[in-house]
Amino acid sequence: MILSYALDFAIGAFGLCLVLNLIRLFTGPTLTDRILAVDTMTVNALALVMLTTVRSGSNLLFEAALLLALTGFIGTVAYCKFLLRGSIIE
Amino acid sequence: MTFALEIVIAAFLVAGGIFGLIGSYGLLRLRDPMQRLHAPTKATTIGVGTALVASAFHLALQGQGVSWHELMIAIFLLLTAPVSALFLAKTHIFRTFPKSDLPDPGTGTPWATHDAAWPAKPDRINPPS
Numbered sequence: 411m412i413l414s415y416a417l418d419f420a421i422g423a424f425g426l427c428l429v430l431n432l433i434r435l436f437t438g439p440t441l442t443d444r445i446l447a448v449d450t451m452t453v454n455a456l457a458l459v460m461l462t463t464v465r466s467g468s469n470l471l472f473e474a475a476l477l478l479a480l481t482g483f484i485g486t487v488a489y490c491k492f493l494l495r496g497s498i499i500e
Numbered sequence: 501m502t503f504a505l506e507i508v509i510a511a512f513l514v515a516g517g518i519f520g521l522i523g524s525y526g527l528l529r530l531r532d533p534m535q536r537l538h539a540p541t542k543a544t545t546i547g548v549g550t551a552l553v554a555s556a557f558h559l560a561l562q563g564q565g566v567s568w569h570e571l572m573i574a575i576f577l578l579l580t581a582p583v584s585a586l587f588l589a590k591t592h593i594f595r596t597f598p599k600s601d602l603p604d605p606g607t608g609t610p611w612a613t614h615d616a617a618w619p620a621k622p623d624r625i626n627p628p629s
């Protein structure tokens with residue numbers, strides 16, 4: 411019972427986080443802010459996927475969350491490397 | 501016992517939601533790009549890590565034992581958040597400050613961000629003997 415309320419609160423909080431990140435993604439003055447906003451959105455989407463797992467009671471979406479973590483990190487590092495060096499794999 | 505575990509998981513979930521909100525609100529609210537780097541890399545990582553711990557212990561409620569996979573994602577996030585923050589800070593320095601504005605690093609070499617010879621060329625890795 412109390413777990414259901416806490417789960418609703420957490421899902422709402424992370425959904426609101428995604429909206430706030432989206433605002434920063436569109437208004438961010440520098441390119442670094444936009445990369446950071448996309449990175450944070452990936453992490454928040456990962457949290458939403460895991461909370462969906464808790465709600466449905468199964469453990470099937472674990473691989474999806476792991477893939478989100480991996481591709482989010484690699485995307486951030488690749489974009490930063492591209493801006494720093496002009497190429498990703500030198 | 502089950503009720504106590506439920507209370508603990510609910511507390512983890514609420515803490516995760518609050519920490520995630522703090523991180524994303526800080527990303528929106530802080531003024532300077534380098535200040536904005538603080539909020540998501542610290543508060544959001546803690547928030548998502550807490551939600552992952554709650555998710556890991558949730559299956560124990562149904563008598564299926566703790567699923568330790570989720571802790572793998574949490575450890576991965578804790579390891580990779582500083583790396584991406586470092587790359588974002590380097591990118592910001594590289595795109596914002598010209599070379600002449602940066603203080604001397606005191607090592608006799610230029611800043612690694614502006615050093616054209618980084619990473620080392622193959623002939624530097626294996627100098628001809």
